[in-house]
Amino acid sequence: MSRVYNFNPGPAALPLPVLERAQQELLDYQGQGMSILEMSHRSKEYEALNARAEERIKALLGIDDSYRVLFIPGGASLQFAMVPMNFLPASAVADYILTGAWAEKAFGEAKKIGQVHIAASTQTENYHRIPDTSAIKLSDRPAYVHITSNNTIYGTQWQQYPDVGDYPLVADMSSDILSRPFDASKFALIYAGTQKNIGSAGVTAIIIRQSWLDQASTVIPTILRYTTFAKNNSLYNTPPTFSVYLMSLVLEWIEDQGGVAAIDRINRQKAAVVYTAVERSGGFYHGHAQPESRSLMNATFRLPSEDLEKQFISEAKAASMVGLGGHRSVGGIRVSLYNGVSREACEALAAFMDEFMRKNG
Numbered sequence: 001m002s003r004v005y006n007f008n009p010g011p012a013a014l015p016l017p018v019l020e021r022a023q024q025e026l027l028d029y030q031g032q033g034m035s036i037l038e039m040s041h042r043s044k045e046y047e048a049l050n051a052r053a054e055e056r057i058k059a060l061l062g063i064d065d066s067y068r069v070l071f072i073p074g075g076a077s078l079q080f081a082m083v084p085m086n087f088l089p090a091s092a093v094a095d096y097i098l099t100g101a102w103a104e105k106a107f108g109e110a111k112k113i114g115q116v117h118i119a120a121s122t123q124t125e126n127y128h129r130i131p132d133t134s135a136i137k138l139s140d141r142p143a144y145v146h147i148t149s150n151n152t153i154y155g156t157q158w159q160q161y162p163d164v165g166d167y168p169l170v171a172d173m174s175s176d177i178l179s180r181p182f183d184a185s186k187f188a189l190i191y192a193g194t195q196k197n198i199g200s201a202g203v204t205a206i207i208i209r210q211s212w213l214d215q216a217s218t219v220i221p222t223i224l225r226y227t228t229f230a231k232n233n234s235l236y237n238t239p240p241t242f243s244v245y246l247m248s249l250v251l252e253w254i255e256d257q258g259g260v261a262a263i264d265r266i267n268r269q270k271a272a273v274v275y276t277a278v279e280r281s282g283g284f285y286h287g288h289a290q291p292e293s294r295s296l297m298n299a300t301f302r303l304p305s306e307d308l309e310k311q312f313i314s315e316a317k318a319a320s321m322v323g324l325g326g327h328r329s330v331g332g333i334r335v336s337l338y339n340g341v342s343r344e345a346c347e348a349l350a351a352f353m354d355e356f357m358r359k360n361g
């Protein structure tokens with residue numbers, strides 16, 4: 001068996017022990033004589049798994065029963081629409097802070113539902129930084145304020161979340177959920193597709209404040225209401241059972257690492273290995289993100305020419321390092337450093353970067 005160093009932006013690398021456990025349990029899940037894929041979502045084994053996944057998220061985020069954890073399919077993209085459908089009444093305005101293409105998509109969906117306001121944007125700078133807090137101009141009484149915690153494509157990340165007072169703060173945390181500690185109690189709603197930091201594609205984790213959930217719309221279709229998922233413990237209809245199972249394994253793995261604080265230490269070391277290689281190149285590699293907005297999850301940088309970038313990607317691939325192509329809106333290289341990526345992978349890449357520059361710089 002030979003596994004590559006996987007820097008894919010999403011779906012992305014999973015911790016090896018998680019994959020091995022899934023493999024080991026695939027034919028016979030906990031003595032049931034069948035895999036989790038073949039089991040009823042109404043079985044007590046599945047219900048226990050589902051409940052455990054909820055509890056693990058709560059424990060890892062340090063939240064209590066004033067929050068609900070929901071598992072909804074449809075990706076973060078469905079959440080772009082569900083948030084305004086549930087929480088943007090006709091009389092109100094929702095505020096969006098635009099820090100990248102995903103934030104724009106979320107904003108675009110809200111615009112189809114109701115009135116919206118751009119509270120801040122760094123779009124004219126190709127989103128190479130997070131706006132200064134002083135540049136955030138909220139509307140009069142926003143129904144909520146929406147942010148994207150980590151901008152996967154540009155390699156920027158909020159270092160300090162904005163203070164929006166008593167207005168509900170909503171965040172798309174698809175690409176940095178459970179990668180670093182933060183105060184979850186500041187948020188009314190957090191959503192994250194699990195395929196980057198905490199599992200596979202197919203399910204989105206939603207963390208929602210109960211008191212806000214109580215204000216959600218009751219006139220939209222049943223399947224689009226957060227209350228439907230809450231009332232039924234995310235088992236209203238057949239859920240993506242295998243995705244929830246894999247997420248649960250990743251959450252257990254995070255616990256085994258020592259929780260979010262320990263994961264954060266490792267993630268900071270990993271990012272430092274890559275950013276140091278960028279910095280010591282003396283400009284051969286130059287970052288897209290401004291240093292004060294730099295992401296621990298996605299490091300983006302350019303080389304002196306597009307030809308060298310192509311060569312970098314193909315030589316890296318030949319050296320078993322994959323998933324390094326930047327998004328077309330930024331170009332260059334993007335190194336995704338999610339929870340499942342090992343420090344060893346980052347060190348191998350940094351050594352490759354040094355060597356590539358020595359030969360081509």
Ligand SMILES: *Cc1c(COP(=O)(O)O)cnc(C)c1O
Nearest residue numbers: 075076077102152172174175193
């Ligand atoms: C990947 C990503 C998305 C898209 O998620 P889907 O699950 O494909 O809908 C949305 N937001 C952010 C921040 C992402 O990184």
